[in-house]
Amino acid sequence: MKPVKIKFGTDGWRAIIAQEYTVDNVKRVAEGTALWLKQNGGTRVVIGYDCRFGGELFTETTARVFGKHGITSLVAPGYISTPMVSLGVVKTGADLGVVITASHNPASYNGYKLKSKLGGPSVPADVTAVENLIPDAVPEDLPTYAELKEKGLVEEHDFEKIYIDHVHQGFDVDLIRNSGIGIAYDAMYGAGQSAMMKLLPEATHLHCEVNPSFNGQAPEPIGRNLTELSEVIKNNPKLDLGIANDGDADRIGLFDADGDFVDSHHILLLLLMYQYEYKGIKKGEVILTFSVTDKLKQLAEQYGLEYEVTKIGFKYIAEIMAERDVIVGGEESGGLAVSGHIPERDGIWIGLMIAEYMAKTGKSLKDLIKEIYAKVGSFNCNRDDVHVDNDRKWEIVKQAKENPFKTVGPYQVTDVKHIDGTKFYLDGDDKWLMVRPSGTEPVLRVYAQGADEAEVRKILDAGRAEMGI
Structure with missing residues (x-):
């Protein structure tokens, strides 16, 4: 054979x-x-x-x-x-x-x-x-x-002790633990559980035991997979922050005090703002993959920082981080990295940085996000993973590149960019639709940004109608 x-x-x-x-x-x-x-x-x-x-x-x-x-x-x-x-x-x-x-x-x-x-x-x-x-x-x-x-x-x-010692050098863990911020942590039965129980023993810990089946749920820290964590936060007024990690703890999911999911686009903006405005890191670049919100570029410009947009995949960010000074780098799927650490996605490290940001400022996650909106405007992002057969998938991708749409539903296409898939800017810069093929599955990833959840849904539905999916 x-x-x-x-x-x-x-x-x-x-x-x-x-x-x-x-x-x-x-x-x-x-x-x-x-x-x-x-x-x-x-x-x-x-x-x-x-x-x-x-x-x-x-x-x-x-x-x-x-x-x-x-x-x-x-x-x-x-x-x-x-x-x-x-x-x-x-x-x-x-x-x-x-x-x-x-x-x-x-x-x-x-x-x-x-x-x-x-x-x-x-x-x-x-x-x-x-x-x-x-x-x-x-x-x-x-x-x-x-x-x-x-x-x-x-x-x-x-290696766990080596890591925990490194965390104590990078963060004021005592400040986080004594700040009165109630933290719920969901390990999703993954490899972050032991370290987080040692770092934040007073936190509310969910799924912090070894279960190789992950209780039937893929350990991906996205909103729809973390309804239990969201409910725990909603039902406990003492909880202010929810942190979740995937199976190998390099990705993060985040929740505010209302149990609302905070996506990677918002986390990247928070990380940049914290490091630039509060930690005084004024030098370095901002690296983002093609599917990340353009609001990150906007904030980098306000701070006078260079930025670069890469193909999707953390390896492209890591390659740049290994050679150049990068304040923050990240992708839409929860893989984020910051200066002062290794050039690696790290869900525990990012969760602790957000907790430290809250502890140092005494502000809630919602208040910190409002400060971001005051700088770049409010926005919402989402993604549909649409199962289509491979031939149809590549047909749509080819059309998007060679014969792009002029309109998407009621929106005019004002600009088109091709880096890793195709991004259609709609009625200016603040709204966009993006389509990209999965490299391994018969799936089309359709992304959108709009002013709020309802507008994002409208853009996604209009884009899928345009593509016939």
């Missing part, structure tokens, strides 16, 4: 456990990684796993392949978040990080992410180089995990 061709997507390799994600295929991916490391003089790798099924097994499997090549694996005594792996690479001076995770995907998936020595996603060229070295044959005659431990080719490090 011909072996499966293993392809890395926008954020690593992901596949269904026991279908394509098998011990043998993990051995093959690890072999490609080991060969790439040896070509580049690498000898030490941090390997971490989250709370998914088989994490420890797949970590040991990876370490056994590395050990055969004389590469030392640095592992944690239990599950850890993706940012803990990335920070661990930097703090130990390792050459690479490997995370056994499928991030926010459903429980049936696991995956394999690569992290660079700079503490963020490996650059696309390195990922492609590893992918090209993955053999068809499964590596055999591997040493046992116990043998590697005896030889010193497996070292145990407490």
